[in-house]
Every structure is written in C-alpha cells, then in structure tokens.
Amino acid sequence: xxxxxxxxxxxxxxxxxxxxxxxIIVSTPADRDQDHVPLVVWNVPQIPDRQKALAGTGxxxxxxxxxxxxxxxxxxxxxxxxxxxxxxxxxDALTAASRAPLLHIADATLAAMHKHVxxxxxxxxLIATHGTLRAGWYQQRLAAGGNEVLEPTPQEMEELFVPGxxxxxxxxxxxxxxxxxxxxxRLAKRxxxxxILACTEVAxxxxxxxxxxxxxxxxxxxxxxxxxxxxxxxxxxxx
Amino acid sequence: xxxxxxxxxxxxxxxxxxxxxxxIIVSTPADRDQDHVPLVVWNVPQIPDRQKALAGTGxxxxxxxxxxxxxxxxxxxxxxxxxxxxxxxxxDALTAASRAPLLHIADATLAAMHKHVxxxxxxxxLIATHGTLRAGWYQQRLAAGGNEVLEPTPQEMEELFVPGxxxxxxxxxxxxxxxxxxxxxRLAKRxxxxxILACTEVAxxxxxxxxxxxxxxxxxxxxxxxxxxxxxxxxxxxx
Numbered sequence: 001x002x003x004x005x006x007x008x009x010x011x012x013x014x015x016x017x018x019x020x021x022x023x024i025i026v027s028t029p030a031d032r033d034q035d036h037v038p039l040v041v042w043n044v045p046q047i048p049d050r051q052k053a054l055a056g057t058g059x060x061x062x063x064x065x066x067x068x069x070x071x072x073x074x075x076x077x078x079x080x081x082x083x084x085x086x087x088x089x090x091x092d093a094l095t096a097a098s099r100a101p102l103l104h105i106a107d108a109t110l111a112a113m114h115k116h117v118x119x120x121x122x123x124x125x126l127i128a129t130h131g132t133l134r135a136g137w138y139q140q141r142l143a144a145g146g147n148e149v150l151e152p153t154p155q156e157m158e159e160l161f162v163p164g165x166x167x168x169x170x171x172x173x174x175x176x177x178x179x180x181x182x183x184x185x186r187l188a189k190r191x192x193x194x195x196i197l198a199c200t201e202v203a204x205x206x207x208x209x210x211x212x213x214x215x216x217x218x219x220x221x222x223x224x225x226x227x228x229x230x231x232x233x234x235x236x237x238x239x
Numbered sequence: 240x241x242x243x244x245x246x247x248x249x250x251x252x253x254x255x256x257x258x259x260x261x262x263i264i265v266s267t268p269a270d271r272d273q274d275h276v277p278l279v280v281w282n283v284p285q286i287p288d289r290q291k292a293l294a295g296t297g298x299x300x301x302x303x304x305x306x307x308x309x310x311x312x313x314x315x316x317x318x319x320x321x322x323x324x325x326x327x328x329x330x331d332a333l334t335a336a337s338r339a340p341l342l343h344i345a346d347a348t349l350a351a352m353h354k355h356v357x358x359x360x361x362x363x364x365l366i367a368t369h370g371t372l373r374a375g376w377y378q379q380r381l382a383a384g385g386n387e388v389l390e391p392t393p394q395e396m397e398e399l400f401v402p403g404x405x406x407x408x409x410x411x412x413x414x415x416x417x418x419x420x421x422x423x424x425r426l427a428k429r430x431x432x433x434x435i436l437a438c439t440e441v442a443x444x445x446x447x448x449x450x451x452x453x454x455x456x457x458x459x460x461x462x463x464x465x466x467x468x469x470x471x472x473x474x475x476x477x478x
Contacts, residue, residue: 005283013272014264021257021282026410033252033284033408041280043260044244045272074313169272171265 004235005038006228007077007100009068011045012084013169016200016221018043020083023225028232037232040075042068050086051162054131062090069098079103079231081224083200086131103231105224106137109196112223113145121146125192127183128199129165130157138198150192156183161199168201176201177209184213194218243474244277245467246316246339248307250284251323252408255439255460257282259322262464267471276471279314281307289325290401293370301329308337318342318470320463322439325370344463345376348435351462352384360385364431366422367438368404369396377437389431395422400438407440415440416448423452433457 010017021041030036047065052058065087072080077100082088085105095102124147126138133139139149152161160183167176180202184195195217197203203219249256260280269275286304291297304326311319316339321327324344334341363386365377372378378388391400399422406415419441423434434456436442442458 011272011275011277014260014275014278018257018260018264021253021260021280025253025257031409032405033250033286033288036250036253036284038250038283038285039253039280041260041278041282043280044277045275046277047272049272071314075310166271170270 004078004232005040005076006231007072007075007080008039008041008043009065009072009080009082009087009094010041010043010084011047012050012082012087013201014043014045015168015171015173015204017041017083019200019204020081020221020225023222024228027222027225027229037228039228040072040077042072044068050084050089051129051131051165054086054089054129054134061087062093065090065094066097069094073099078235079228081105081108081228083221083224085137085198085200085220086129088137089131089135103224103227104137105220106141106198108227109138109198109218109220109223110141110145112226113218121148122193123148123150123191125150125184125187125190125195127152127161127180127187127195127197127202129161132198138196142196150187150190152183152187156186160186164205165199165201168205173205173208176205177207177211180205181209181211181213184211184217188213196220243317243471244279244315245470246311246314246319247278247280247282248304248311248319248321248326248333249280249282249323250286251289251321251326252440253282253284254407254410254443256280256322258439258443259320259460259464262461263467266461266464266468276467278467279311279316281311283307289323289328290368290370290404293325293328293368293373300326301332304329304333305336308333312338317474318467320344320347320467322460322463324376324437324439324459325368327376328370328374342463342466343376344459345380345437347466348377348437348457348459348462349380349384351465352457360387361432362387362389362430364389364423364426364429364434366391366400366419366426366434366436366441368400371437377435381435389426389429391422391426395425399425403444404438404440407444412444412447416444416446416450419444420448420450420452423450423456427452435459
C-alpha cells in the first residue's frame with residue numbers, strides 16, 4: 001500500500017486517546033474501511049502521572065514512555081503522535097530515542113490555526129495543565145501571531161481545571177465538563193474570545209455537557225487528528 | 240505492573256475498533272488513568288474485504304491478517320482479540336500463527352449471556368454477515384442453550400443488512416442505523432424477543448439512531464469488551 005503507519009503513544013488518559021482515534025476516523029474522507037488512516041495505538045495507561053511528576057510530587061514518566069517508544073519502534077511506523085499535551089515535556093528525549101519521527105501537538109495546533117488566515121489575532125484563553133502552561137509552547141506561538149493570551153488564575157487551576165481534568169480521567173465526564181465549562185466562562189468574562197483546549201481531557205468533558213464553548217475553541221486533539229489525516233493523504237497521493 | 244497487555248487486531252472496520260476501545264474504557268471500574276486496561280490497538284484497515292472474500296468476489300484477507308498477527312507478536316502481548324465477527328473465519332489460522340492466545344468473540348458473547356442465568360431461552364434474532372451466518376458459531380451455541388434462532392431472509396440481507404453495514408463503514412451511521420433498525424423490526428415481527436448483534440458495525444449504527452432495540456440486544460462488541468476487562472481484573476488480582 002503506502003508507507004504511512006502512524007503510531008499513537010497514548011494512554012494519557014485512555015479516553016483522550018480514544019477521542020483522538022475517533023476524531024481521526026470522522027475527519028477522514030472515506031468510502032470504505034480501506035480508505036481510513038492506518039494506526040497503531042499504544043493505549044497503555046500504566047504511566048506515572050505527568051502532572052504530579054512536573055509538580056515534584058510523583059516519579060517521572062520518562063522511563064515508561066521510553067519503553068513505549070522502543071516497543072512502538074519494533075513496528076514499521078512512519079510517524080508517532082502523542083495525544084497528551086503535558087507529556088510533550090519529554091518530547092525531545094522521546095524524539096532522540098525514536099527512529100520514527102514525532103509530531104509536536106502544538107505545531108499541529110498552530111498549523112491548524114494558520115489555515116484560518118482570515119481570523120484576526122484574538123484574546124485567546126489557554127486551558128492546560130500547570131506543566132503545559134509553564135512550558136510556554138502555546139503562549140510563544142500565539143504571541144508570535146499577535147494574539148493576547150489569557151491563562152487561568154492559580155485559584156481557577158486549583159478549583160476548576162485540576163478537578164475537572166481528573167474527573168474526566170475517572171470517566172465522570174459530566175462532572176468534569178461542568179467544571180471546565182465554568183473555567184471557560186471565567187476566561188470569557190476576562191475577555192477571551194476563543195479558547196485553546198491544550199489538555200486532551202478538556203474536549204471530551206466539554207462535549208459531555210454540550211458546551212457552547214466548543215464552537216469557539218481550538219481543540220488540540222482535533223488539530224492532531226487533522227495532521228494525521230494529512231500525513232495519510234500525502235502518502236496516498238505520492239503512491 | 241502486571242503481565243496483561245491485550246492486543247486488538249482491528250481495522251475491520253476502524254469505527255468498530257474504536258467502538259470496542261470505548262466500550263472497554265467505559266466498562267472498566269477506574270479512579271485514574273492507571274486503572275484502565277492496557278491495550279495495543281492495530282487499527283490498520285488496509286485489509287481485503289472479508290465479506291467479499293467469503294463470497295468469492297475478492298482476495299483473501301488472510302495474508303494481511305497474518306502480517307498483522309506477526310507485527311503484534313513483536314510486542315509482549317498476553318492476549319489478542321478481534322473486533323470483527325466475520326474475520327473469525329480465519330481464527331484457527333491466526334491462532335496457529337500467534338504466540339499470544341486469541342479470544343473468540345462468540346465465546347466471549349456466550350460467556351456474557353450465561354451470566355444472565357435467570358433469562359430463559361428465547362427466540363433470538365441473529366444479525367450478522369453471510370459469512371458469520373454460514374459459519375454457525377452463534378446458532379450452534381444458542382441451540383445448545385435451548386434458544387430458537389431466527390436469521391434474516393436472503394432479501395433482508397440484500398436490502399437491509401449489507402447496505403446498512405457498508406453505510407456504517409462509510410461513516411454514514413444514521414443511514415446505516417435506519418436500515419439496521421428496519422431489519423431488527425422485521426426479526427421482531429417474526430417473533431424475535433432479543434437480538435444478537437453479531438457484526439461489530441451494527442451496534443454503532445443502532446446507537447446513532449437511538450434504537451429501542453439496543454436495550455434488548457446482546458452486543459458482541461460489548462461482550463468482547465467485558466472479556467477484556469475481566470482479563471485485566473484477573474491479572475491485577477493475581478499480581
């Protein structure tokens with residue numbers, strides 16, 4: 001067939017990984033099974049908690065992530081993607097250990113945003129873990145495009161984001177969605193006209209409560225899905 | 240951790256595979272990411288069409304399925320499951336080629352049915368591909384339990400099942416669901432009091448139209464999900 005076979009280093013959490021797979025399938029123009037993106041999904045969630053590791057309250061996930069990269073590289077993968085923003089903290093170490101190139105979720109997101117060239121710079125609310133906020137991937141890229149970036153306050157992180165995110169991880173999507181929707185409302189009150197959902201747990205939570213914010217959000221999982229579909233389409237075109 | 244790592248030989252179709260993963264996640268009692276079933280999902284749909292192969296109108300999928308089994312066996316899998324009933328036509332050949340044992344979807348389904356010991360034998364409508372109907376896996380097991388089995392007529396297969404199934408494969412879930420719902424109604428009119436959804440495309444189609452039949456159906460994908468969750472729970476208990 002083609003040489004496209006995309007590995008998904010997932011499990012962080014398992015539901016966010018399933019959400020990526022679903023979004024890849026739905027985003028692929030397909031008349032039959034065989035038109036769909038070939039994927040190998042490592043959905044093995046026995047990985048130390050990334051947020052706790054970055055907060056200094058738990059062990060590093062890096063050894064287990066490297067094991068997963070080694071396992072995935074036993075297969076003839078063309079690319080690897082990671083449907084977890086926070087895990088991109090270890091992106092360089094994982095890239096160095098992988099034969100198959102890794103795609104960065106923030107690059108996929110910014111590529112998706114740049115397709116909407118008619119959208120002027122906006123006040124952009126950033127919903128993400130402490131680790132992702134500190135890393136600055138999105139702020140730097142957004143600022144370069146002239147966007148003002150709004151982050152949650154420490155109190156909003158503690159009372160809304162963190163419990164919302166972990167509720168989704170427990171499978172309590174509505175409970176999580178209600179908290180994340182409140183966080184979106186707070187950012188909107190402070191002036192955000194759109195949001196970046198830069199934690200892959202957020203979109204499933206907001207979807208569970210049919211959040212009106214989804215329509216004004218950039219979903220990093222959807223952007224990563226779109227990048228996977230484009231890799232597949234390019235590979236088929238060149239075949 | 241444990242020695243449980245379940246491989247999913249999927250892609251037949253990709254949406255049915257995503258449905259299995261979703262059902263495994265939802266069926267797992269979990270407080271955090273790490274409580275979820277460790278899965279490696281081969282969702283590579285570039286496999287010759289199983290229904291056409293069995294009808295003698297297309298090439299055999301066996302060589303590609305064997306390649307997938309060989310690839311999956313490079314990973315330390317404890318078991319392999321296949322979320323496609325029709326592909327079980329090649330179950331023995333795949334089992335012979337695999338170090339990791341394969342679980343048969345009909346065994347998982349009958350195990351799930353036997354848990355409901357209070358349910359008396361019923362007139363059971365069987366929704367499946369021609370290949371699965373001819374194989375007799377479900378009819379034999381159901382008859383052994385004293386159930387009468389109703390199959391779709393050749394005309395119902397041609398006008399409702401086959402186009403319904405392929406519509407789901409194209410991602411047209413509502414179109415497919417409407418046709419599959421009509422088939423369920425026909426079987427009910429002829430006396431079926433419950434259904435076995437023995438093609439993994441059927442449950443996503445019926446779910447898309449909120450079919451009242453779902454509540455009276457045995458979903459083979461859900462049964463396979465339950466079997467996966469039980470393997471994981473046994474492995475954790477013995478750890």
